[in-house]
Amino acid sequence: MAPRNPAQPSPTPGQPTGGLRDAVIVGGNRVPFARAGGKYSRSSNQELFTAALEGLVARFGLQGERIGEVVGGAVLKHSRDFNLVRESVLGSSLSPQTPAYDLQQACATGLEAVVTIANKIRLGQVESGIAGGTDTVSDAPIAVSEGLRRALLEASHAKSAGARVKAFTKVRPKDLAPLTPSTDEPRTGLSMGEHQAITTARWGITREAQDALALASHQHLAAAWDSGFFDDLVTPHRGLVRDQNLRADTSLEKLGGLKPVFGTRLETAPTMTAGNSTPLTDGASAVLLASREWAAQRNLPVLARVVDAETAAVDYVHGHEGLLMAPAHAVPRLLARQGLGLEDFDFYEIHEAFASTVLTTLAAWEDDEYCRTELGLDGALGSIDRERLNVNGSSVAAGHPFAATGGRIVATAAKLVAARAAQTGRPARALISVCAAGGLGVAAVVESAGGVEPTATTTTTSTETEA
């Protein structure tokens, strides 16, 4: 059936960049990502995020600095961590006068934090900001069952000892089993992997294509580590110096030998394995953003500017659209507003929730029918040069500590465009997209903004693309 509201690429409401100053990315820092139950099995979200912050402070000399705002979050969060980011700031060597707040948008938390900080900088509300995120599966909160929770609440509200005792008489033995967090979608009861398996089948993505993408992710990440790309983006933590999930020596044979783990109950043959999916991971990341003036005053580098961003959500509950397909919707809207084509990028950073998430997104953009009916476009959005995709690896190899992924990707993309611009003498541009639970997805454009072409604006870039 036809969608009720075909997503029309929004016409540009005025000049989005008109009158606004740039928000620039100074740099990033993260801890190496650890496999669940690995090196960080005794580390809390707060410890990991504080470590990411401290690395950033050390790298850019921010000791005692009052930052405009620190924004971040965690997806798996204990209720005691209500002010996780502020508490992390207080535990860091930043000025205790640095304000902070928690933000949470599932796996898009980190990228949304970057967008929100960039917007405040562009509006002139803050001069600097740190965006990031942290997650640990190893130290995830464990909740009590609904039956025990109700009894505990009732007992705490009880006015007499007798009433308190009575509250507990309703507790049944099965109520004593703890509840651990799961990646199941609350409205469907299907895990994220099961949802993606359905999307994968719908788009006919093969096992071979997924394994090839997974292999490329490991090879690219390994090469980036070997070349020293992460030397100024990662600070070792608890004895871990590289991403623990990285398998530099993996091969198509090894990946091809793994048994499918998702989609095994579907009518179609399952294709998604532990090898072409992201593992559960622990880690944290942080990105320093600023106005050009603030960075210049402190003699800090400027890698890139945040050009624009778009968040989309899809109707996945009754299967109209795939759970992780929102970036497919966000990107064309973002491109339309910026007057850009899908081919106008030097780098594409598409978060690998699963290898097939990237492949279904690319397949969707190449599908004429889909782009017309679902995205409201005139035809297929287009193809990308796969040589420019996740050139330094992505989540399948690095791991995906949910809220920390956005910061990892933004820092990587900023460094990539800065290096490319320095190399070619022309501005370089990256497209970033991150899918998230709840049918959410965030896309962003970052563009080199260093010494090369400080006056590079949307106007000049759109002229170039029209040429």
Next chain:
Amino acid sequence: MTAPAGTRVEILAEVPALGRSFARGAAGSAVDAARRTLPGAPGGLALPEVAYRVEHVATDLPDVAARLAAYRRVVGEPPPTGPVDHLPAGFLHVLGFPVATALMVRGDFPLPLVGLVHLANAVTLTRPVALGETLRVTAWAENLRPHRRGVQVDLVTEVATSGETAYRGVSTYLAKGFTLPDDVTAAASSGTDDRRETFVAPVPTARWRLDAGTGRAYGAVSGDRNPIHTSALGAKAFGFRRAIAHGMYTAARALAEVGPARGDAYDWSVEFATPVLLPGTVDVAITRGPAGFDYVGWDARHGRPHLTGTVTPRA
């Protein structure tokens, strides 16, 4: 009321207790069961031409509100979002069920309560019923007809508020092994049920993991504590390997998961194919069609459907 012509309305002072009906039904079932060996006997099988009615069923009582809240938790209905608390259609079914059950345990009801199989259910909610309204509940039996495995009958329950019918539920039950006196040939020639052979699982949109206590939980909020739902031993006595989920629990859960798009007034139907053993996992597809929502629940391991149905908003 749209009961068959000639139906006499008998007023009950209050909603009959389900427990008493079940006890009576269990005792009467043995007598009924003996009758099935006499197809074509003089008089044959005929339905009592009686409707039971309870004139004033109050819903402004704290225990109804508490039961509604518990019902919602069990089947996954969201809490009310506005100042008026509309009763889910499944809850109206639960409120009317004891009246229909009382009718089924009358001495002159021809089929045994014990062993009846719930085949299908069709509900029309023409306008919303709010918590606090006084309900007039009427129930009768109609449309006794052959089924390839016995005899089926419709139990109709109507709920009216302010004298106007708001809800009509038709529950179709099968009594296995019974035969209608004048329909022997029709019963034999009604064809085979090839649904199992032709079932192709759709793409799931949801998955239900039902724990062993699901039957006890729905039993507590519906009052239907039939042992086949609440205990493995009870289920074994009726030939099931484990306890089975209430069919209406699964249908109510599908109705809840259609979400706010169903509107305030809707048609809600279900056909039950095979029982859901507890604990168990049901793969589910709830999809939007041109007129409303279709849903299917199935056993993905064995490729067997459990239930199919529709939820159609009323314009």
